[in-house]
Amino acid sequence: MTTNAAATENFKAARDHLVGLQHDYDTAKASFEWPRFEEFNFALDWFDHLATQPESKDRNALVIVDQDGPETRRTFAEMSQRSNQVANWLRSLGVKRQDRVMVMLNNQVELWESMLACIKLGAVIAPTTVMLGAADLDDRTQRAEVSWVIANAGDAAKFGDVPRELTVIQVGDEDAAQQSHPTHFWPDSFEAPTDFTPDAITRADETLLLYFTSGTSSKAKLVEHTHTSYPVGHLTTMYWIGLEPGDVHLNVAAPGWAKHAWSNFFAPWIAGATVFLYNYERFDAKALMHQMSKEGVTSFCAPPTVWRMLIQADLSQMSNPPRKLVAAGEPLNPEVISQVENAWGTQIRDGFGQTESSLQVGNTPGQPVKAGSMGRPLPGMDVVLIDPATDEIGDVGEMCLKLDPRPVGLTVGYYGDPERNTDAFRDGYYHTGDIAERDADGYLTYVGRSDDVFKASDYRLSPFELESAVIEHPAVAEVAVVPSPDPIRLAVPKAYVVLAAGWEPMPRPRRPSSSTAARHWHPTSAFVVSSSMTCPRPCLARFVASTCASARTRSMCPTAVPAMPAPSSPTRTLPPCAADACPRAPRCRARPHEVIRRPGAAHSQEESMPQARKNSDPIAEAGRQWAAHGWAEAATGMTAVVSVVRVHQLLMARIETALKPFGITFSRFELLALLTFSRSRALPMNKVSARLQVHPASVTNTVDRLVADGLVERRPNPDDGRGTLVSVTDQGITLVHEAAKALNEVFTDLGLDTPQQEQLLDLCSAYRRSAGDLT
Structure with missing residues (x-):
């Protein structure tokens, strides 16, 4: 029942105002004012209102279709009545405000029934992913001060090892899955009355949600939201998506992640739209598009991983594709946007928000979309860019929200963490920790987290932007960009590139053509990739790069590529691995600077590289030439460096040959092995990156391919609202064990006896220790 008619009317007026101005951003931005309440309860004052209105009460509020057939459909009226039952039942068990x-x-x-019921009761919801184990649950129940748990039987069992005093409400099996805590069973809720009367008013500033999300410390941050910061704040999310009454909205997100509440609960139900879910064991683009057509999905939101997998299928099979397309979770590469627009005639619109807020910035319906931009600040969101070094407001800097007036769709803070609150809310702004750039039209382009960007000459460079430019080339399978120290420019970008299957390199660098590359690549840093160094280990890359840096000038390195004129060629230049920039002699057979050549393309005589003399060691000859040119003091070191690089090439060739029958590269094997050998056989993406010493962008691309092959699964990370948890499948585990047998044949036959292997290991460890790679 509705308990606050004035609140309902004020909220509806704000909703209708934005719906009516969906295609008029300027007017919406100038005229919108947040509705502000002393009292507000989303379930009672808004959802129950929709459940009584003639135009919406019989409309589906929720549709869930499972891959194996079962379907669940509930109208707004049915969901209102059922949530009343659950609220009455929970209150009878002892759940209090x-x-x-x-x-x-x-x-x-049951997830939607539970959330609506808890909102009606004034209880605080702590959404939690089913991926968590007992140790994480122990920590989270303590920090969030949890006293009640609602879970399926399989997950309820995990709480048997949680010492905190809890009461478990078990959905499904009616045999208690654990014996440590009192258990109640969900079917009993159907005996409760269907009319609900709240025991008190709901203050707008009462806590409603507690979300765990990533932090810089080992423990996740605990974000606190009120009965207005998410329920009212997601008016901006509704406006960004373009939702309106009668829409059918599909959002691909897992429960426990804030984006699930954004687009599977608040934003669509604010609009009076239908929430549609399609549950599947393994992603199937064709099946997903079939269900979207069958259910008449008009609005679709998915993370970039799903979009990247979708474009591998025939998008034209959808005769009535959704009219509203958005992406969230991480910036989306322009190439994906282009392919979807060509097939469906609609652009994917990007946006930016956090667990701490509703949507702050977005490309809104009917407005021009600029490639690579996440759009403009949403109505009610006053975003400024503050230089982290100078604290000055400008066109490049940390995205901050003005707190006067405070946007409704912003967290009240981090629960139980005054120090973090002081840092995030200071000087009249909320600091997001994300860097962006604003153009003359007010569009913001995501640059990266504040600790990712680096400066080259007088330019701030973003690894993501550079990686986005390079990954567009069809020859590039994986790429990671890092800054490389430069005595004049402070740093220059270097790219580590893995070639796609079926591509091979050819000599002679070419000029960049893409406007993206032209904007962000400093010309003198545009080196090209070597096929022989497709996947260098980071410690080796640091070893070679540090040796190159010790050279007196860049011109000493015969592999350096001269500065390039303004781009005009239609061919993308690909930057090199750091190992390719080593001071290698011209006679080296490894062909240090190369560009991508399509299979079968012939080399011209001009392109051919000098070959070493017969029966001579080209590396030893390079050392002699180095000394002869006046650099005798560095000749031995140079020869050692290049020898290490060459040995790496030889070993990698054997390793890749051993792995070829299994259809994976060594980098993919390493990731699979890491997951297989971990205790839970699952790790957060950031831990995978750290343990493999590989840039997150390369890990992302590698995981995409392993997901497509059915070797790993990818789910939202419960400790990081914008991160990902990766787990190895049974198929992946089997492959690791089979491939390891082939690799062991390489490892046991290195051409060195055991004492020599131990000596080699000692030397490598000594260098790694001196370089700071070991402690």
Whole structure:
């Protein structure tokens, strides 16, 4: 029942104002004012209102379709009545206002029933992913002060090892999955009354949600939201997506992640739209598009991983594709946007928000979309860019929200963490920690986290932007960009590139053509890739790069590529691995500077590289030439460096040959092995990157391919609202064990006896220790 008619009317007026101005951004931005309440309860004052209106009460509020056939459909009226039952039942069990309830469910109807019921009761919801184990649950129940848990039987069992005093509400099996805590069973809720009367008003500033999200410390941050910061704040999210009454909205997200509440709960139900879910074991683009057509999906939101997999399928099979397309979770590469637009005639619109807020910046319906831009600040969001070094407001800097007036869609802070709150809310702004650039039209382009960007000459460069430019080339399978020290320019960007299958390199660098590359690549840093160094280990790359840096001038390195004129060629230049920039002699057979050549393309005589004399060691000859040119003091070091590089090439060739029958590269094997050997056989993406010493962008691309092959699964990371947890599948584990047998034949036959292997290991360890790679 609706308990606050004035709140309902004020909220509806704000909703209708934005819906009516969906295609008029300027007017919406100038005229919108947040509705502000002393009292507000989303479930009672808004959802129940929709459940009583003639135009919406019989409309589907929720549709869930499972891959194996079962379907669940609930109208607004049915969901209102059912949530009343659940609220009455929970209250009879002892759930009180502001009690902390951990909701740990999959995409199933009980999740939505639970959330609506808890909102009606005034209980605090702690959404939690089913991926968590007992240790994480122990920590989170303590920090969030949880006293109630709602979970399926399989997940309820995990709480048997959680010492905190809890009451478990078990969905599904009616045999208690654990014996440590009192258990109640969900079917009993159907006996409760269907009319609900709240025991008190709901203050707008009461806590409603507690979300765990990533932090710089080992423990996740605990983000606190009120009965207005998400329920009212997601008016901006609704406006960004373009949702309106009657839409059918599909959002690909897992429960426990804030984006699930954004687009599977608040934004569509604010609009009076239908929430549609399609549950599947393994991603199938064709099946997903079939369901979208069958259910008449009009609005679709998905993370970039899903979009990248979708474009591998025939997008034209959809005769009535969604009219509203958005992406969230991480910036989307322009190439994906282009392919979807060509097939469906609609652009994917990017946006930016955080667990801490509703959508702050977005490309809104009907407005020009600039490639690579995440759009403009949403109505009600006053975004400024502050230089982290000078604290000055400008066109490049940390994205900050003005706190006067404070946007409704912003967290009240981090629960129990005054120090972090002081840092995030200071000088009249909320600091996001994300860097962006604003153009003359007010569009913002995501640059990166504040600790990712680096400066070259007088330019701020973003690894993501550079990687986005390079990855467009069809020859590039994986790429990671890092800064390389430069005595004049402070740093220059270097790219580590893995070639796609079926491509091979050819000599002679070419000029960049893409406008993206032209904007961000400093010309003198445009080196080209060597096929023989497709996947260098980071410690080796640091070894070679540091040796190159010790050279007196860049011209000493015969592999350096001269500065290039303004771009005009239609061929993309690909930067090199750091190992390719080593001071290698002209006679080296490894062909240090190369560009990508399509299979079968012939080399011209001009392109051919000098070959070493017969029966001579080209590396030893390079050392002699180095000494002869006046650099005798460095000749031995140079020869050692190049020898290490060459040995790496030889070993990698054997390793790749051993792995070829299994259809994977060594980098993919390493990732699979890391997951297989971990205790839970799953790790967060950031830990995968750290343990493999590989840039996150390369890990992302590698995981995409392993997901497509069914070797790993990718899910939202419960400790990081914008991160990902990767787990190895049974198929992946089997492959690791089979491939390891082939690799062991290489490892046991290095051509060195055991004492020599131990000596080699000692030398490598000594260098790694001196370089700071070991402690």
